[in-house]
Amino acid sequence: MQISNRTKHAKAEGAFEVLARAQQIERETGVKVVHMEIGEPDFPTPKGIVEACKKSLDDGLTHYTPAGGIPEFREAVARHLSKTRNITIDPENVLIAAGGKLLIYATCVTFLEPGDECIVPDPGYPPYQSAVSLAGGIPIPLPLTEENGYQVTAEELEKRITPKTKLIIINTPQNPTGGVLSKTELEKMAEVVKRSNAVVFSDEIYSDLIYSEEDKHFSIASVPGMLDRTVLMDGMSKTFSMTGWRLGYAAVPHQFYGSMKKIVNNTVSCCPAFTQMAGIEALEGNNPEVHMMWEHFKERRDIIYTLVNEIPGMSMIKPKGAFYAFVNVKPILDKYHLTSADLAEIFLQKAFVACLSGSIFGKQGDSYIRFSYATSKEDIQRGMAHIKKLIETEYPV
């Protein structure tokens, strides 16, 4: 008996593993850990969204739904994407799935034959590499560097495209760096993509979490000629604090729609009607909590940026979007011959701060630690104070 190579190469998502370890430490020591490992807003789902779900349950919407999603939600998503991306999305092209993550997997399975290449950001959201491996494909890392403000350059992209490249995954705003790809660079990248055989998967799950006007979200699907070769993904988890609801969506070009829907249909069948009805309220209702959450994230970003840069041996550039601080710890690693995984473990064991080793996100993350700042201001201040004290006393640089 044996398991497939495809599953051997796929990894479990690190954030969930660290969360489990941190909870174990809490149980064993009784000390409250500062949780900065998992990327999920600490706010409740806005009330109006919860009420819309309750009403749907009371109305008896508890049965299977069409695999692609209920028509009313697909229409709401099409209106939302058309308005926010300045393109025309037909509801017929909207595919609803149990979380954006399932759409990553569905896309890889749809476009990759064994041995095909898929370009993935490095550092990047770890499930990209795993989904490529599960589909039998080969992930080709595309480096994002701090010096370059975590921009992807069209030249670097072009260098990695071969006849085997079937899929290119891009992510803006980015997990783990907080970088936002610029319109100018995305337009140049689109020209490179158009000269290839590849389809783009554009992960825009943090599209609403950008903190300054000048960094406005831009989708590569909006570049003329790109809509037909882009799977544009977004979802409810981050903007609306709906991580546990498992609701994501994509605009899928007509010619690929049926294939991708088959993956959703053959795995989870469909999404519950009551979450989709809540999704309509999220996209089209008036929920002031959504803006309030954005304001909190922006304030927390400024706080963590200041605090991190006050710790000797640690530094970061200001994240433009999402809710992650990607912190350069190279001086500490070099002086004490540590890996970023060692340092993340030290932070958990000695400072009681749970965070992620940058290496989880790819080779380019080797000298970094990711802190999620989707946690309270007080916790961020407490966590950074513990780390500062630890570094100053035990790991001075």
Ligand SMILES: Cc1ncc(COP(=O)(O)O)c(C=O)c1O
């Ligand atoms: C870049 C990125 N894409 C997709 C997802 C998955 O989101 P969902 O909860 O919709 O599956 C995440 C969640 O952390 C993410 O960071």
